[in-house]
Amino acid sequence: MSREADLAAIIADHAQRPGAMIPLLHDVQAAFDCISAETEAAIAAALNLSRAEVHGVVSFYHDFSATADPRPAIELCRAEACQARGVEALVAAAQQAAGDRVRIKPVYCLGLCSVGPAARVGDDLHARLDQAALVKLVQSA
Amino acid sequence: MNAVRISDDALALACGANAVAAAFEAAGWTVEWVSSWGMHWLEPLVEVNGIGWGPMTADRVGEVIEGRADDLCIGPIAAHPFIARQQRLTFARAGRTRPLSLEDYAATGGWQGLERARSLDPAQVIAEVIASGLRGRGGAGFPAGIKWQTVAIAPGGEKYVVCNADEGDSGTFADRMLMEGDPLQLLEGMAICAHAVGAGHGYIYVRSEYPHAIAKLKSALALAESRLAPFTVEVRVGAGAYVCGEETALLNSIEGKRGEVRAKPPLPALEGLFGKPTVVNNVLTLAAVPHILSPGGAEFYARLGIDRSKGTMPIQLAGNVRHGGLYETAFGITLGDLVGRIGGGTASGRPVKAVQVGGPLGAYIHPSQFDLPFDYEAFAAANALIGHGGVVVFDDNTDMAALARFAFEFCAAESCGKCTPCRIGSTRGAELIDRLRAGGKAQADAVEALPQMHNARKAGRSREESLNLIEDLCEVMQLGSLCALGGFTPYPVRSALKHWPEDFA
Numbered sequence: 001m002s003r004e005a006d007l008a009a010i011i012a013d014h015a016q017r018p019g020a021m022i023p024l025l026h027d028v029q030a031a032f033d034c035i036s037a038e039t040e041a042a043i044a045a046a047l048n049l050s051r052a053e054v055h056g057v058v059s060f061y062h063d064f065s066a067t068a069d070p071r072p073a074i075e076l077c078r079a080e081a082c083q084a085r086g087v088e089a090l091v092a093a094a095q096q097a098a099g100d101r102v103r104i105k106p107v108y109c110l111g112l113c114s115v116g117p118a119a120r121v122g123d124d125l126h127a128r129l130d131q132a133a134l135v136k137l138v139q140s141a
Numbered sequence: 142m143n144a145v146r147i148s149d150d151a152l153a154l155a156c157g158a159n160a161v162a163a164a165f166e167a168a169g170w171t172v173e174w175v176s177s178w179g180m181h182w183l184e185p186l187v188e189v190n191g192i193g194w195g196p197m198t199a200d201r202v203g204e205v206i207e208g209r210a211d212d213l214c215i216g217p218i219a220a221h222p223f224i225a226r227q228q229r230l231t232f233a234r235a236g237r238t239r240p241l242s243l244e245d246y247a248a249t250g251g252w253q254g255l256e257r258a259r260s261l262d263p264a265q266v267i268a269e270v271i272a273s274g275l276r277g278r279g280g281a282g283f284p285a286g287i288k289w290q291t292v293a294i295a296p297g298g299e300k301y302v303v304c305n306a307d308e309g310d311s312g313t314f315a316d317r318m319l320m321e322g323d324p325l326q327l328l329e330g331m332a333i334c335a336h337a338v339g340a341g342h343g344y345i346y347v348r349s350e351y352p353h354a355i356a357k358l359k360s361a362l363a364l365a366e367s368r369l370a371p372f373t374v375e376v377r378v379g380a381g382a383y384v385c386g387e388e389t390a391l392l393n394s395i396e397g398k399r400g401e402v403r404a405k406p407p408l409p410a411l412e413g414l415f416g417k418p419t420v421v422n423n424v425l426t427l428a429a430v431p432h433i434l435s436p437g438g439a440e441f442y443a444r445l446g447i448d449r450s451k452g453t454m455p456i457q458l459a460g461n462v463r464h465g466g467l468y469e470t471a472f473g474i475t476l477g478d479l480v481g482r483i484g485g486g487t488a489s490g491r492p493v494k495a496v497q498v499g500g501p502l503g504a505y506i507h508p509s510q511f512d513l514p515f516d517y518e519a520f521a522a523a524n525a526l527i528g529h530g531g532v533v534v535f536d537d538n539t540d541m542a543a544l545a546r547f548a549f550e551f552c553a554a555e556s557c558g559k560c561t562p563c564r565i566g567s568t569r570g571a572e573l574i575d576r577l578r579a580g581g582k583a584q585a586d587a588v589e590a591l592p593q594m595h596n597a598r599k600a601g602r603s604r605e606e607s608l609n610l611i612e613d614l615c616e617v618m619q620l621g622s623l624c625a626l627g628g629f630t631p632y633p634v635r636s637a638l639k640h641w642p643e644d645f646a
Contacts, residue, residue: 018415021397022380026349047397060399060557062381063349079311080497080544084460084535085488108383108501108551110350111314112152113533114181114458114465123352125155 006031007039011046020047021057025064033068071103072141075120076134078106081113090117093131097138104138143170143206146188148236150177150321151353152314156196158185164202176322178236179467180223182488183215188236193218223483228445229469230432230453231425232315234323241360246325252368254431254438258333266337266434267293273439274451275430279305279386279423280499280528280625282450282517285430288420291410292338295418302334302343303395303414303421307379307386309348310500312531315455316424318467320347320354323428324361328369330427333434335372338420343372346391348379383501383555387624388421390557401557402624423529425455446472450516458484460497460533477511480534491536495641497544499528501551502629504636505541526632541641546574548633552626562618563627570614570634577607577645611638 010031014024024043028035035043035058037051044051058064076094078087091104098104112118115127119137126137145165147158162172165187180186183195187205194205194213204210215221218236229235238245246252258266271286292300304327308316319327331343347355358376366373382400384390389403392414413419429452433439442452450472456479458465463485480486480496487493495505504525506513513523520527535544549570556563589597602610615631622628638645 019377019395019397022377022394026378026380056399057397060382060401064380080501080547081312081460081531081533083544083547084533084539107350108555109309109311109313111308111317112155113312113314113460113531114462115152115156115184116460118155120350125151125353127152127155 003032007042011043015046021054022061025058025061029064033070034065036066069103071101073103073105073121074098074138074141075105075107075110077108077110077112077116077118077120079108079113081109082116082118085116087117087129090129090131090134094134094138097135102138102141144173144189145170146173146175147185148177148322149174149240149353150184150318151351152181152318153177153184153186154353156184157198160199161185161187161197161202164199165206168202168206170206174239176235176238176240177318177467178218178224179232179318180221180464181466182464186215186218188218191217191219193221223464223466223468226483227469228453228471230442231319231326231429231455232323232467232469233432234326235318235467238323240322240324240357241364243325243364250435251325251431252329253436254434255329255332255336255368257436258336258434263293263337263339266333269439270337270430270433273433273442274446274449275426275433275442276450276517277423278425278429278454278529279388280526282527285422285426288410288422289334289337291408292340292418292420295411297418299415299417300338300340301414301417301419302331302338302340303388303392303419304331304343304345304424304427305386305388305391305421306345306347306351306354306424307391308351308424308529309383309386310502310529310531312459312497312533313457313500313529314459315457315467315530317351317354319424319428319455320351321357324357325365326431327358327424327428328361328365328374330430331374332369332372333430334420334422334427338418340420341372343374344377344395344414345374346377346379346385346395348385349381382557383551384557384624384626387626390624391421392419399557401559402626404623425529429453447514447516448472449518454515454527454530456515457529457531458534459531461487461489461536462532462534463488472516473514475511476506476513476515476532477508479515479532480511484532484534487534487536489536489538491538493534494537494539495535495541495544495637497533497535497633498531499526499632500531501548502526502625502632503528503531504632505535505544505640506636507640524632524636526629541637541644542574542578545634545637545645546571548630548637549574552630556626560621560623560627562621563623563630566614566618566622566627567630570611570618570630573607573611573614574634574645576602577604577611580604608638
């Protein structure tokens with residue numbers, strides 16, 4: 001199926017439900033890894049909004065991005081509980097292992113606060129990370 | 142057939158439960174996936190005939206099968222001091238049932254509260270919730286029954302029940318554990334609320350950082366659809382905005398808008414989701430309701446706790462703590478007991494320096510205040526908050542100035558931007574702490590040097606002047622912000638400055 005047809009199908013899936021925007025954007029982000037200006041325009045037309053209104057929503061939430069980043073991503077928790085368990089000391093080594101190949105995204109809490117430092121890769125969670133385990137995780141991403 | 146029980150809670154999986162389960166299966170054992178007991182330092186915890194072993198690794202499964210691995214064995218799990226000392230009402234099923242088993246749920250008292258509630262007049266249901274003394278567990282501690290009553294008597298045919306499952310506070314995971322471990326109880330609580338206030342449809346707004354909870358809720362909804370009918374529930378997934386845990390921002394997000402905070406009034410109870418009267422309650426508030434509506438439940442609940450904080454609180458021990466996990470107990474336990482006796486001190490073995498209660502917006506509490514009882518009013522009187530019941534422990538390696546700066550930085554990153562004290566104050570606050578730590582400021586910065594900035598100071602500030610300025614900024618944020626994000630960010634900052642001024646040198 002073409003990209004346009006995919007987008008039209010996603011929009012048709014959601015357009016009629018109340019408060020369609022966020023679930024719709026989640027599906028678009030998952031399908032295309034970004035929500036481009038053209039996509040915003042198509043969504044705006046379907047939901048009877050201006051593109052500015054759609055863009056305002058897209059740019060508000062951390063989960064949505066305007067451009068795709070094809071690199072594998074590791075979300076590393078940097079919130080207080082993981083800080084208390086020493087995550088900040090691991091960041092430099094993780095960045096070095098990642099280089100430009102892997103994206104290390106900060107995330108603020110994965111709900112694993114008693115067994116941090118914690119990270120998420122896709123829907124897989126990793127806890128009790130030390131430097132060696134985190135570097136290994138980055139290398140295998 | 143030999144059977145082993147292992148938790149499929151996200152935390153157990155993150156600690157390697159899948160590999161452990163695979164090793165048991167390879168040995169011909171049956172794996173029964175249950176909820177987590179909440180003893181996180183022991184995860185993955187495996188249970189064979191009531192006896193527990195943990196933290197388990199796949200390479201030692203053979204020893205457990207042979208009844209060895211004594212160093213990992215904790216004996217009967219239910220008798221473990223960490224479990225035996227608790228008073229579990231909301232988490233009564235934790236570790237004991239399969240999260241998505243209707244059979245297990247019904248066998249442990251499930252649906253009794255809903256059946257009884259539906260046999261009662263809605264006003265009677267609300268009266269029982271008021272009598273129980275249940276207060277909102279999301280942080281503000283507003284009496285749940287009063288909120289329900291406001292929605293029930295609000296004019297309008299269409300009303301909503303919204304469950305706030307946007308558990309963004311660091312150090313909290315009780316909502317996640319409840320949604321993953323006992324999702325049916327949450328749905329039952331929502332259905333009781335819907336009956337009480339006259340709502341036909343509900344939403345659960347879960348943060349996107351909780352994929353396992355989202356999956357469990359959706360499965361539970363499919364299973365319980367006929368039980369809940371005519372009430373219907375929909376799961377909505379957040380999109381990574383911390384501020385959407387604030388109830389009005391959450392409502393905007395469900396409506397498909399930017400998660401900006403709304404000014405109150407109007408209260409969401411009168412004009413909430415899509416402008417209709419709406420109950421917004423936290424996961425733990427709604428999950429406590431089935432117990433309260435069971436026969437004699439309200440009276441039992443009200444007998445627990447102290448003063449105006451009634452019932453039990455699922456407290457979460459997190460951060461640098463030896464025995465981290467979920468500890469549900471009646472209000473009134475002291476912080477020192479929680480951190481020392483129950484939590485076993487720090488995981489690193491070093492002295493405790495500070496404890497943050499209530500998430501990123503909660504005050505840092507000094508060990509000299511460890512006699513503070515877990516009680517909404519007592520914490521408020523000490524310029525602190527219980528929030529969602531998260532307790533994060535820090536050892537003596539911690540730099541409190543870095544944490545104070547982080548509080549401002551976090552607020553700046555997550556501010557919805559609607560009100561000025563939060564949007565701008567947070568950024569200025571982080572800069573002020575940087576300057577303070579750099580020993581004041583030698584000269585004006587680029588903006589201050591502009592000719593338009595007539596009133597800006599051209600010379601450096603002394604430490605005392607910088608401290609006064611931070612204090613002034615904190616006051617503006619605390620009193621002038623629209624919601625708790627800007628309004629409570631001063632708590633961690635002020636408490637860190639007050640108790641650990643040496644860290645800011």
